[in-house]
Amino acid sequence: MEQIKVFLNEDEIPMQWYNIQADLPTPMKPPLHPGTGQPVGPDDLSPIFPMNLIEQEVSQERWIDIPEEVLAKYLLWRPSPLFRARNFEKLLDAPVRIYYKHEGYSPAGSHKPNTAVPQAYYNKVFGIKRLATETGAGQWGSALSMACRMFDLECRVYMVRVSYDQKPYRRMMMNTWGAECIASPSTLTESGRAVLAEHPDSPGSLGIAISEAVEDAVTHENSRYSLGSVLNHVLMHQTIIGLEAQKQLEKIGEYPDVVMGCAGGGSNFAGIALPFVRDKIHGKNISIVGAEPTSCPTMTKGPFAYDFGDLAKKTPLLPMYTLGHDFIPAPIHAGGLRYHGMAPIISHLVKEGFIEPRAFNQIESFEAGINWARTEGFIPAPETDHAIAAVVQEAMRAKEEGKEKVILFNWSGHGLVDLASYEAYLSGKLQPYEMPDSEIERALKAIENFPKP
Numbered sequence: 001m002e003q004i005k006v007f008l009n010e011d012e013i014p015m016q017w018y019n020i021q022a023d024l025p026t027p028m029k030p031p032l033h034p035g036t037g038q039p040v041g042p043d044d045l046s047p048i049f050p051m052n053l054i055e056q057e058v059s060q061e062r063w064i065d066i067p068e069e070v071l072a073k074y075l076l077w078r079p080s081p082l083f084r085a086r087n088f089e090k091l092l093d094a095p096v097r098i099y100y101k102h103e104g105y106s107p108a109g110s111h112k113p114n115t116a117v118p119q120a121y122y123n124k125v126f127g128i129k130r131l132a133t134e135t136g137a138g139q140w141g142s143a144l145s146m147a148c149r150m151f152d153l154e155c156r157v158y159m160v161r162v163s164y165d166q167k168p169y170r171r172m173m174m175n176t177w178g179a180e181c182i183a184s185p186s187t188l189t190e191s192g193r194a195v196l197a198e199h200p201d202s203p204g205s206l207g208i209a210i211s212e213a214v215e216d217a218v219t220h221e222n223s224r225y226s227l228g229s230v231l232n233h234v235l236m237h238q239t240i241i242g243l244e245a246q247k248q249l250e251k252i253g254e255y256p257d258v259v260m261g262c263a264g265g266g267s268n269f270a271g272i273a274l275p276f277v278r279d280k281i282h283g284k285n286i287s288i289v290g291a292e293p294t295s296c297p298t299m300t301k302g303p304f305a306y307d308f309g310d311l312a313k314k315t316p317l318l319p320m321y322t323l324g325h326d327f328i329p330a331p332i333h334a335g336g337l338r339y340h341g342m343a344p345i346i347s348h349l350v351k352e353g354f355i356e357p358r359a360f361n362q363i364e365s366f367e368a369g370i371n372w373a374r375t376e377g378f379i380p381a382p383e384t385d386h387a388i389a390a391v392v393q394e395a396m397r398a399k400e401e402g403k404e405k406v407i408l409f410n411w412s413g414h415g416l417v418d419l420a421s422y423e424a425y426l427s428g429k430l431q432p433y434e435m436p437d438s439e440i441e442r443a444l445k446a447i448e449n450f451p452k453p
């Protein structure tokens with residue numbers, strides 16, 4: 001019988017996260033205080049995050065121990081299986097072996113609990129009672145709601161309006177785990193009210209929802225803010241995915257030629273990719289490809305610049321690929337990929353040539369996702385469909401070149417709560433949405449006079 005899955009035993013779960021900051025050949029630019037233009041220090045961040053997470057954010061240690069309490073929760077779904085997509089391979093009829101990490105296997109249905117659980121844990125041990133956050137498609141909001149319940153914290157989630165309407169079941173998941181879910185822009189915060197005054201029908205964006213959640217956290221007692229992507233510590237928590245994949249591939253004597261993932265803020269892609277970027281830094285010949293939507297082409301069309309992480313300019317200035325903090329992407333169904341910026345670590349690695357970005361529109365992505373569902377069975381999240389579109393492209397290239405390739409990618413989540421988007425695709429109602437250059441030029445005016453990295 002042909003092998004489909006590679007498992008790790010529970011006692012083979014990695015006991016440490018990998019911090020790529022220790023291995024970067026060139027140092028990253030620091031985040032800047034927007035008022036002073038100086039690098040932000042841990043104290044600047046302390047009203048927003050607990051100090052134990054701030055320490056992780058700036059740590060230069062290569063390996064960080066995963067606390068026992070976090071490992072105990074991880075074991076509910078980790079180690080996640082590594083699958084070989086033999087049926088999809090047959091459909092593509094290309095000289096490729098395709099492996100994927102199944103992160104849809106977690107209770108919330110995506111990779112997001114890998115950081116939600118440690119973030120809730122570190123806030124709890126720091127004495128915080130309540131977390132506020134934003135969510136795009138609702139994957140992050142539901143993951144944090146679950147994690148807060150595990151550690152007995154209150155949780156409020158600002159959910160981007162367009163996804164709040166498209167994906168009511170994610171809101172119900174958050175409520176089931178005991179969290180509050182508010183459509184953003186909302187009337188609960190100054191930032192939300194300011195947007196609504198100008199655009200009463202605003203579809204919202206991650207940038208707006210982040211402003212609301214940060215404002216909420218700093219105006220409530222014993223509260224902190226929690227971010228589901230972009231930051232260094234979030235990416236580091238996700239490296240458990242790639243570390244497990246390395247052990248699993250080793251068990252079957254394989255090593256990838258190409259590692260792929262979709263990228264919104266960059267965390268799931270980082271999770272699978274960063275342990276392999278480490279190998280690449282040490283000389284391995286391997287391609288590492290991040291897939292983003294053509295409607296929000298941050299890495300493929302944006303400049304590398306200092307910009308705010310949110311619309312209301314409440315975050316530090318981050319060195320990253322960006323489309324400008326006031327850019328509101330088209331309402332594509334992959335809500336988790338609608339972010340104007342990209343994680344500074346991923347941005348740095350793109351700039352230094354370790355990572356190659358590619359953009360895919362939502363039509364080709366859904367087509368890939370439907371073919372996946374019809375061969376492999378599992379229905380992917382619309383975000384994950386972008387990674388599958390990248391896998392298809394890579395397989396077709398291998399076929400043209402007549403080259404055998406091993407492809408590894410991160411199957412970041414299932415789409416069982418996103419079925420309305422599949423219905424829209426199947427009934428021909430979806431637009432491909434390419435972002436016009438004129439709109440990028442307009443949005444980038446907002447950061448024209450910012451410091452240059």
Ligand SMILES: Cc1ncc(COP(=O)(O)O)c(C=O)c1O
Binds near residue numbers: 111139337413
């Ligand atoms: C299933 C899934 N994949 C990918 C992403 C993109 O986020 P990130 O780039 O942080 O992994 C999201 C975000 O919500 C998601 O829900």
